[in-house]
Amino acid sequence: MMAFPPFRRPCGISQQRTAMAATSPTGAPPRSGVAVDPALIDDLVAASRILAAEGVLDGYGHVSMRHPGNPERYLMSRSLAPALVTAEDIMELDLDSNPVDARGRTMFRERFIHGMIFKARPDVMAVVHSHSPAVIPFGITPVPMKPTFHMAGFLYQEPPVFEIRDVAGWTNMLITDNRLGAALADTLGQNPVALMRGHGNVVVGPSVPIAVFRAIYTEVNARLQAAAIAIGGPINYISAEEGAARDKVERDVGRAWELWKRKALGK
């Protein structure tokens, strides 16, 4: 029913161009890392569309990946609804969120979330920022998110809640500069997920598929936890030991990733 733009880039060389464009003289703009495997760009595009198809993102929110050839850069769509992203829309930015080769493209105002997390967390290879609907209530009530089932075992590291009022008082709630981005990264600490009060959440992972997996199951877990609370009685959550034991299992998200790609990309 939705006539989205074609998923494949029109010309295979474009990725190469994106990645290598800023081999200009010294000074700004920052020089690119190295060329990016088009299959990895495809994964990033798929991630954007999967998160939209699975209800984690609507017209807003974004997903990024660290540049595979240069840890001081990351890749992210230009400002665009996630369901509409194509490979042509992927831009390269440095960790201060300056574009390598903007070519007139508008960037997300909240890209500083991504840059500052990549800077603070060398282990992180992908970042999702969303307004994941079932999660938002847990950022505005005193009830902490906890893992209700094994698929969300990673939540045994209880997500901290970022309160923008603590660092910036009354704002429009957006993370629009590196100072706010750094404060959010500080709240995230070494966790896989942080909630943002009255806003949404950030989810990180060691790969794009794992970050997507965690973002989706954070949303699912929020629904299940709310349902369990409504049913009543003490809730028997996944323990820290059980959650930690999931770490190794979670590395293998291929089965779900293939399904999500099919559903989101229609192929």
Added chain:
Amino acid sequence: MMAFPPFRRPCGISQQRTAMAATSPTGAPPRSGVAVDPALIDDLVAASRILAAEGVLDGYGHVSMRHPGNPERYLMSRSLAPALVTAEDIMELDLDSNPVDARGRTMFRERFIHGMIFKARPDVMAVVHSHSPAVIPFGITPVPMKPTFHMAGFLYQEPPVFEIRDVAGWTNMLITDNRLGAALADTLGQNPVALMRGHGNVVVGPSVPIAVFRAIYTEVNARLQAAAIAIGGPINYISAEEGAARDKVERDVGRAWELWKRKALGK
């Protein structure tokens, strides 16, 4: 799956005709303003279908825009399920909700909602009336709607609740004349949203996309607020200061608008 009528008007001139039709002699019917840019008609048609696709409207409800060339007129579909509206169905009415050129078309019985709000609120350029399902419970319980997240920051102006019993006693609940429309406009006051007890709500904005944006996020916020209440504990809502700071951000709804159009219109 749905074989809706084509979105584009069959002939570009028809809009012109609609807008200029009533250049007849003095007296009734009221004379039209000036011709309307077909792209604006398209936006109004898109708004109707978007609100249906996003679950704000079902077979009932309607959206209107003030005539861009004549502030004493507004544009609105003939009586038709919102998902089925085409440019050919758009009619021009004066602010007392008399048609400029009815050509036998049936009008919505509750069009007086729109006319009276346009009359009372010169700043308003678009009006949505819906039975937005998650919102209805907040019109029949003592719990006021409040903004749970930044996307619904405009709700910092707490929506008043219109009680038709106060002005008309026992009725069939419909706003079927200008007196009732004026009473509703009076309750709305300077707010962006008013609830209608046991009926639905009205949402207004300075443009069609912004009114649509607010109608959609009023529905989403109602779901999130109900979920937060069910989770329990004091809820940390968006403050008035934060809500007010969203005003400027909200002007830029283009990213979501493009997505919604694609989803609703399939192109």
Added chain:
Amino acid sequence: MMAFPPFRRPCGISQQRTAMAATSPTGAPPRSGVAVDPALIDDLVAASRILAAEGVLDGYGHVSMRHPGNPERYLMSRSLAPALVTAEDIMELDLDSNPVDARGRTMFRERFIHGMIFKARPDVMAVVHSHSPAVIPFGITPVPMKPTFHMAGFLYQEPPVFEIRDVAGWTNMLITDNRLGAALADTLGQNPVALMRGHGNVVVGPSVPIAVFRAIYTEVNARLQAAAIAIGGPINYISAEEGAARDKVERDVGRAWELWKRKALGK
């Protein structure tokens, strides 16, 4: 995505045949009334598919209409999932639910619901029996269904709850004979809706579109009432006076009916 059988009967004459088939000699089977306008059969088929598309029916449940030419007969699909019904599947039955011309077709085991209601209620022209999911909880808790918004105003006549244990003790819950059908019709009385404890509900109306309308908004109202209860506080329901004032408005369901047909039939 669903490759349902074509909606239109393959040959226009088939309806005629169905309706006039049993012009056989005296004795059983009962003789048919008169031929049925194919457009009315189409409405009955559409009703079945609409109720499936709108989530009132799943693989079970059924809708019937009184024979337009013979009030002692009614029309109903053979035993089949509602989404799959075509005009060819419509059978004619007498009010004791004997088939006029079975031609080997299997009938619904619970057809006695329909026959006995048509017998008890001369004003009723259409009957829906469903397991409408949001309604079931109101049949097993002490909380009565009440109208939360004007679209469900007909619920001002509070739906009684049929308890099969009162008339038949421990059963498999099904209405499988005329005695049970009559008991259910007795509980329904002069109301538009009756709940069936641990089973579902029946909805009746003066036409197929109105019965469908009521079945859909009974489901919607159940969702809204549950949401209002969860939000908390005294609930301000539609009053009996307001509900009664809806009777006339409700006669005009054409706007929704056209939409539902488009959605359910894809045309």
Added chain:
Amino acid sequence: MMAFPPFRRPCGISQQRTAMAATSPTGAPPRSGVAVDPALIDDLVAASRILAAEGVLDGYGHVSMRHPGNPERYLMSRSLAPALVTAEDIMELDLDSNPVDARGRTMFRERFIHGMIFKARPDVMAVVHSHSPAVIPFGITPVPMKPTFHMAGFLYQEPPVFEIRDVAGWTNMLITDNRLGAALADTLGQNPVALMRGHGNVVVGPSVPIAVFRAIYTEVNARLQAAAIAIGGPINYISAEEGAARDKVERDVGRAWELWKRKALGK
């Protein structure tokens, strides 16, 4: 929208090959039973896709059937998202969950659930393991699942809850060997359904369609029970006598099965 692989096996003979492949010399791998009717393989493939389409399975979970020609074997997909399963993916395993003819295909890590249940329950012909979302809260709260309506009457045998901590302490929650599978089968006992704390559930039946039917209505019932609890008051559940009386009715699931197949397979 989803471009899933074609449902029909490319070549009719493949099933024959699957079933008869391991007619190799004595020793491992275990020898196959006899050839399987391709229509039964098709049912198993349909079951997998139906459970995905109906929201019982997501990217994870699986369904199996006992080998119709050899009760010491069972049939199950290779490790794959359920919505993507084709007849070519079906493997044969013995009751210790060793493959008859792996041909390099990866198996589900939790296949031991199926093997051990088939071993413990000669009456069981099909097993579903899922993370059925509405059911999970009932496995982590003290509230037992009970049947709210006749379609879920089989739940009159109250589902026991399997606690993996009791048999294995802190784990990654998975049933990855025969010892854990046997413990789960022991908890299941003679019931049709067992919940798995913080994980999901298992549903068994005397045929593939009946196991699918029970898995779907276990999910539906969990939603209805949660809704009834939220509405409040004592809940009038289906009694044991009524539930038991459903046993015979339940054997006839053909009407729903045909619908589900159409929806899941698009034909």
